[in-house]
Amino acid sequence: MKFNPNLKIGQILTNNQIGKLFKSTIYMGMRRSLETNTLVLVSDHTKLYEDRWEGNVFHYTGMGKNGPQSLSFHQNKTLAESNTNGVDVYLFEVLKPQEYIFIGQVVLVGEPYQEEQFGEDKKLRTVWVFPLKLVNDKKPIKIPKKLIEIKEKEREKLARKLSNEELNLRAKNARRKAINRTVTTKNYERNPFVTEYAKRWAKGICQLCEKPAPYRNKRDEPHLHTHHIDWLSLGGEDSIYNTVALCPNCHDKMHVLDLKKDVMKLKEVLARHFRENINQYKKALS
Structure with missing residues (x-):
């Protein structure tokens, strides 16, 4: 049976609530759950990562805090294959510390691409970026x-x-x-x-x-x-x-x-x- 998180777009959750709902870890930005067959993406804008909206497309930076990222590394591979592997992907954004806004279910709308960003070690490195859109081509919610x-x-x-x-x-x-x-x-x-x-x-x-x-x-x-x-x-x-x-x-x-x-x-x-x-x-x- 397909997992239904039963969340409203724009609903605010705590980190622990996300973990309990999706049966996933609460410690990473990309959270795979085998039990619910989902991948939760958390984009925390209060930190120094460079995820961004460009129009209706959200450009999400992959997994790996330091050094060049690999497309075959853990959940990078899951997200890259999400249009064919049956895993549903859900996006949360953090604009205020400790508040996780449910943006909605997203799908990959283009090939992952590489760009340079800084790692947590303050060194410039190559990362993978995933272009995502809300399912059914919905428009992103208006944020206050x-x-x-x-x-x-x-x-x-x-x-x-x-x-x-x-x-x-x-x-x-x-x-x-x-x-x-x-x-x-x-x-x-x-x-x-x-x-x-x-x-x-x-x-x-x-x-x-x-x-x-x-x-x-x-x-x-x-x-x-x-x-x-x-x-x-x-x-x-x-x-x-x-x-x-x-x-x-x-x-x-x-x-x-x-x-x-x-x-x-x-x-x-x-x-x-x-x-x-x-x-x-x-x-x-x-």
């Missing part, structure tokens, strides 16, 4: 914007804990395409490594008016906003090559006026920064 904001704050906390060396590596290797998912209002999810990188190299100085940040936040850091010179809503990259740090007044000015002279100045600030980086690298090698 408040939950997305909580998730972004959790990831920003993680980014702030990184050393300059690790942050530079992660920011420079970040995907340039902004994550666009359906929420109660349209939302572009910023990469926290790119955001933190821009703020650190600004060193508390607005990159447009060139004045110090007007005040310091509760963490005693200069309060600056990050700004995408070419707006994400118009196709701009979410990358360190398109992101600057501005005081609140200049950030507001850019979104109200977006003057060509200001855009050109900010692009020159970025270009100069990366020219200096290259020169420093050459000196280090000589």
